[in-house]
Amino acid sequence: MMPAHQGDSGELRRNEPMSQHVSWRAGGRARQFYRPRHREDFLEFLHARPAQETLFLLGLGSNLLVREGGIDATVVQMHGALKEVKWEEGCLRIEAGVPAPKVARLAARAGCSGAEFLAGIPGTMGGVLAMNAGCYGAEIWNFVCQVETVDRLGVLRWRTPGDYDIGYRSVRLREECRLGPEEWFLSVLLHFPEGDAETARTRIRSLLAQRVADQPLEFPNAGSVFRNPAGGYAARLIEGCGLKGKRIGGAEVSLKHANFIVNRGQATATDIEILIAEIQSRILAEKGVCLHPEVRIVGERA
């Protein structure tokens, strides 16, 4: 690989353990792994890699289960790489690798309101955009003015929310807007309404305290495993079937929050996936509801 700028490019690693890069702290390896030094390095890397090489974009791995057989692709980590943030005429322009909680703090400090929900989402803005992440009644795409995307060929585009079908934890480029290969998010322009800095800071503190009280943050996890079914809550269904505390190997349905699966130390991705499947079949059999994972399951089976 040609360095982007001599001495200023990331390191291409082989056979990288993905357990070090996902919040579940479990899973297989990536065939190759690259963390660019910055945006230009990432764009040069895209051009330099053979066209047939598959790339997989990773944020903070807080919504990912990587199967034991690993990812047969080059994983490109945006966290720590695309990290610029700037204000432009009352809007925040943020690169895809910036952690969401940082955006919440920046917006609060500037006296904006509405970004507080991001404080407790432990992902990057790229992952937040890809998932339409949200909580407490807010979702990221409510605040998006524009996104900048890049595709595998290195083509850059600016897009507006109107180019996407946006739903609950789902974002898809509209069919008629697809012009080439898959597009990834490089940066986003966000607008939050004017508010009050102290009110926003207080709300952040209170939302974080609520999370500590409700979520098993003391164990590795990936947030809510299942999407909530229409008109209901996955956690209630799981708890209603007596599945709290159910264990497969080192994976356990959290005793604190039934829609979380925690890694009690030695969980494998297979333990977690079997537990997911077992929850699904019990809920279908006992409640007649088909639960769909919110977490993305990627990679090859062992």
Ligand SMILES: Cc1cc2nc3c(=O)[nH]c(=O)nc-3n(C[C@H](O)[C@H](O)[C@H](O)COP(=O)(O)OP(=O)(O)OC[C@H]3O[C@@H](n4cnc5c(N)ncnc54)[C@H](O)[C@@H]3O)c2cc1C
């Ligand atoms: C304790 C905890 C609490 C959580 N609470 C919430 C919550 O309240 N609400 C919520 O919605 N989620 C929550 N999550 C889940 C998770 O944090 C979000 O889904 C987050 O958006 C994932 O971001 P990430 O950077 O970690 O993405 P990753 O897990 O790294 O990737 C997720 C997906 O996004 C894709 N992706 C990543 N970057 C890009 C990019 N630049 N362009 C295109 N695609 C990209 C990846 O390829 C992958 O398919 C929680 C997770 C944890 C561990």
